[in-house]
Amino acid sequence: MNSDTPNHPTNHLNTESQLSNSQGNNRILFATGNVNKLIEVRKVLAHLPYEIISLKDLGIDYDIPETGDTLEENATIKSKFLAERYPDYHIISEDTGLEIDALDGAPGVITARYGGPERDAQQNMNKVLSELSDKEDRSGQFRTIISHIYQGVETQHQGIVRGKIALEQSGNDGFGYDPIFIPEGYEDSFADLGDEVKRSMSHRSRAVAKLVESLGGDL
Numbered sequence: 001m002n003s004d005t006p007n008h009p010t011n012h013l014n015t016e017s018q019l020s021n022s023q024g025n026n027r028i029l030f031a032t033g034n035v036n037k038l039i040e041v042r043k044v045l046a047h048l049p050y051e052i053i054s055l056k057d058l059g060i061d062y063d064i065p066e067t068g069d070t071l072e073e074n075a076t077i078k079s080k081f082l083a084e085r086y087p088d089y090h091i092i093s094e095d096t097g098l099e100i101d102a103l104d105g106a107p108g109v110i111t112a113r114y115g116g117p118e119r120d121a122q123q124n125m126n127k128v129l130s131e132l133s134d135k136e137d138r139s140g141q142f143r144t145i146i147s148h149i150y151q152g153v154e155t156q157h158q159g160i161v162r163g164k165i166a167l168e169q170s171g172n173d174g175f176g177y178d179p180i181f182i183p184e185g186y187e188d189s190f191a192d193l194g195d196e197v198k199r200s201m202s203h204r205s206r207a208v209a210k211l212v213e214s215l216g217g218d219l
């Protein structure tokens with residue numbers, strides 16, 4: 001671990017060959033094509049001397065198929081994809097689901113395509129609001145599973161934020177279901193509350209914090 005290496009979150013590598021030639025393992029390869037997740041995780045880890053490299057940085061411009069039946073399986077599928085190609089690096093991936101109590105935990109593992117195969121955020125939110133229109137209980141949670149693989153060993157870390165589904169969408173920040181999710185202790189949606197508040201308590205931040213803790217505060 002090279003703790004002297006500064007973190008340059010925006011100054012990342014552009015080609016696979018640059019990465020392959022590098023000796024340092026202060027690079028964490030993040031098996032995601034989701035730029036919003038990338039930005040969030042980069043900010044959560046900004047105080048540590050790591051550079052987070054995404055699929056796009058590696059020249060991989062397709063989504064790794066999420067064929068698992070659970071968030072845990074999907075997280076593993078994604079991290080293994082990169083671990084097989086870059087065995088010397090820290091690999092992380094994550095899978096997130098919105099789990100609504102009155103819908104028996106749905107949409108859960110199909111959160112990304114709940115409203116249809118287009119994986120459209122607006123359609124997804126419309127479907128949730130419509131499914132809950134006759135329900136009194138609007139409570140639920142976001143649950144994130146992070147898979148970390150280093151030197152062939154995988155660990156998983158879970159982060160949960162409880163809350164409720166709003167009656168209607170509100171706010172412009174964030175992504176996905178943020179405009180309809182009100183975290184516990186607040187009256188406004190994640191999209192109203194903004195990035196900093198979300199980052200201080202989100203499912204993803206909590207899972208990342210557990211990952212860092214499990215590795216002794218260091219990767």
Ligand code: IMP
Pocket residue numbers: 034066094095096097098111112113121124142174175176177178202204
């Ligand atoms: P996946 O983890 O990329 O499969 O994403 C699952 C679905 O949850 C997608 O529709 C995302 O937009 C949504 N999602 C993931 N994380 C968040 C979040 O932090 N806020 C709101 N929606 C999210």
